[in-house]
Amino acid sequence: MKPTPQFDVCIIGAGVAGGVLAAYLGGNGLRVAVVEKNMAEQERMIGELLQPGGVIKLQELGLAHLLNELDAQEIEGYGLFMNGDNFKISYPTQNGKTLTGRGLRNGKFVQRIRQHILSLPNVTVIEGTVQQLNEVEGRITGLKYTEKNSDESKDITAKLTVVCDGMFSAFRGQLSSNEKKVSSFFLGMILKDCNLPFKNHGHVIVAKPSPCLVYPISSTETRILIDFPGNEAPRKSAELSNYLAETIAPQLPSQIVPSFMAAVAEGKFKSMPNHLIPAKPFTKPGVAMIGDSLNMRHPLTGGGMTAAFSDILNLGSRLIALEQSESIKPVDAAVASFYATRHKQNATINILADALYGVMQNEDLKTACYDYLKSGGKHALEPIAILSAISRDEQLLLRHFFAVALYGVGGMLKTSPSKTGFTRSYKMLKSAVHIVEPLVMNEKPNVLTRSAFKVAAAIF
Numbered sequence: 001m002k003p004t005p006q007f008d009v010c011i012i013g014a015g016v017a018g019g020v021l022a023a024y025l026g027g028n029g030l031r032v033a034v035v036e037k038n039m040a041e042q043e044r045m046i047g048e049l050l051q052p053g054g055v056i057k058l059q060e061l062g063l064a065h066l067l068n069e070l071d072a073q074e075i076e077g078y079g080l081f082m083n084g085d086n087f088k089i090s091y092p093t094q095n096g097k098t099l100t101g102r103g104l105r106n107g108k109f110v111q112r113i114r115q116h117i118l119s120l121p122n123v124t125v126i127e128g129t130v131q132q133l134n135e136v137e138g139r140i141t142g143l144k145y146t147e148k149n150s151d152e153s154k155d156i157t158a159k160l161t162v163v164c165d166g167m168f169s170a171f172r173g174q175l176s177s178n179e180k181k182v183s184s185f186f187l188g189m190i191l192k193d194c195n196l197p198f199k200n201h202g203h204v205i206v207a208k209p210s211p212c213l214v215y216p217i218s219s220t221e222t223r224i225l226i227d228f229p230g231n232e233a234p235r236k237s238a239e240l241s242n243y244l245a246e247t248i249a250p251q252l253p254s255q256i257v258p259s260f261m262a263a264v265a266e267g268k269f270k271s272m273p274n275h276l277i278p279a280k281p282f283t284k285p286g287v288a289m290i291g292d293s294l295n296m297r298h299p300l301t302g303g304g305m306t307a308a309f310s311d312i313l314n315l316g317s318r319l320i321a322l323e324q325s326e327s328i329k330p331v332d333a334a335v336a337s338f339y340a341t342r343h344k345q346n347a348t349i350n351i352l353a354d355a356l357y358g359v360m361q362n363e364d365l366k367t368a369c370y371d372y373l374k375s376g377g378k379h380a381l382e383p384i385a386i387l388s389a390i391s392r393d394e395q396l397l398l399r400h401f402f403a404v405a406l407y408g409v410g411g412m413l414k415t416s417p418s419k420t421g422f423t424r425s426y427k428m429l430k431s432a433v434h435i436v437e438p439l440v441m442n443e444k445p446n447v448l449t450r451s452a453f454k455v456a457a458a459i460f
């Protein structure tokens with residue numbers, strides 16, 4: 001007789017994904033263990049804007065209260081800025097009320113999630129570092145960890161182990177194809193008492209060479225993220241400070257500049273790599289991945305936490321629905337169904353993030369995108385419904401993506417109906433296809449979409 005596992009589920013990491021998964025499963029009667037290597041609050045520049053679709057997912061998980069008492073700021077939409085021009089787009093409405101996202105301090109949010117799981121009787125939280133997954137006859141049976149301030153290794157057994165150890169996952173390599181690419185770096189600073197042009201809005205500055213994001217994260221703090229294309233991290237130096245003052249500051253809305261220059265002078269810079277990691281897990285009995293260990297996209301559109309919450313609802317509801325028996329087969333079936341279906345919720349979040357980042361690297365497409373959104377009506381309302389993760393309609397996203405390129409072509413041929421205009425138009429369409437095609441292929445497209453892209457790739 002094999003010994004009964006100690007827990008239904010053990011989770012590696014109590015960040016946003018692992019913490020919320022533990023709260024959902026533990027709050028619904030499952031016996032859960034969580035091993036987290038550092039329970040202290042972290043100063044982080046990631047996961048600070050939760051889209052309205054993510055707020056709704058937390059409500060569906062019964063965990064919306066985790067957003068309380070954080071001094072989180074309601075976000076009502078986005079302001080866009082380019083070459084001295086600007087406009088704003090509101091998030092979709094429901095029953096006459098604008099749906100809102102939240103700007104928050106990630107470190108505080110994670111601590112609030114942890115306080116909650118520490119209060120749940122079914123959840124055992126251990127501060128320690130997971131060293132390895134334990135495997136018996138091809139099945140992951142749990143993990144081996146060392147507790148903080150101890151050298152002694154201990155084991156946990158569980159019917160399912162869920163890896164939620166974040167972007168630098170130590171276990172991704174053995175559980176997935178491990179494809180990854182660094183698209184760029186974000187340099188982050190906190191602006192104090194910044195006077196935002198559009199209160200309670202995210203701000204996208206369509207700057208050269210690359211975009212900047214600005215949004216409130218508490219009643220007195222505003223986050224700015226400045227994109228640095230390529231795979232070299234920006235380093236603190238006089239040259240960097242000069243670049244920020246001379247190249248970035250003149251492109252920011254004037255209200256932001258005083259607090260921006262004060263932050264540059266203070267020099268508290270942080271930088272993070274922006275990864276593209278398509279979800280390509282192997283189905284191995286006894287184990288699953290959720291959060292950044294499984295799937296990452298460019299943070300330009302702030303979709304990471306919403307994708308994780310969508311996955312937690314997908315896998316978690318399947319696990320909660322299982323009859324609590326000693327059999328482990330239904331657990332493996334739940335993981336297989338989760339992996340087979342998760343793209344239905346996350347394809348739009350993933351494709352939009354890196355497609356929009358690709359558009360921002362192409363001068364003609366960038367201008368076309370700004371003008372298209374500014375033209376308003378459906379051109380603004382439907383894309384913002386997708387960005388906010390209220391709509392998860394992949395076909396709608398692709399229609400708007402190509403409509404932007406065609407809008408650009410129309411504008412180009414009107415102002416320059418010459419051979420140069422035609423050449424640039426062709427290049428714009430070609431770039432659009434090349435930006436989006438690999439992203440669509442990562443998301444299990446249906447036969448029709450796959451064939452359409454094959455034809456488009458053959459033409460361009």
Ligand SMILES: Cc1cc2nc3c(=O)[nH]c(=O)nc-3n(C[C@H](O)[C@H](O)[C@H](O)COP(=O)(O)OP(=O)(O)OC[C@H]3O[C@@H](n4cnc5c(N)ncnc54)[C@H](O)[C@@H]3O)c2cc1C
Pocket residue numbers: 012013014015016017018019035036037038045046047048049050051128129130131164165166167170186272273274275290291292293299301302303304305306308
């Ligand atoms: C620059 C940047 C900005 C972003 N902005 C946004 C945004 O505005 N909105 C949004 O929704 N998303 C954003 N994201 C993405 C978002 O931050 C992530 O999707 C989200 O934090 C993922 O959560 P996670 O739990 O998978 O990882 P994490 O939050 O990183 O948690 C991983 C946890 O695992 C623990 N751990 C690691 N290894 C071990 C081990 N061996 N043993 C035990 N514990 C371990 C770590 O200590 C950590 O607590 C951004 C990402 C970046 C890079």
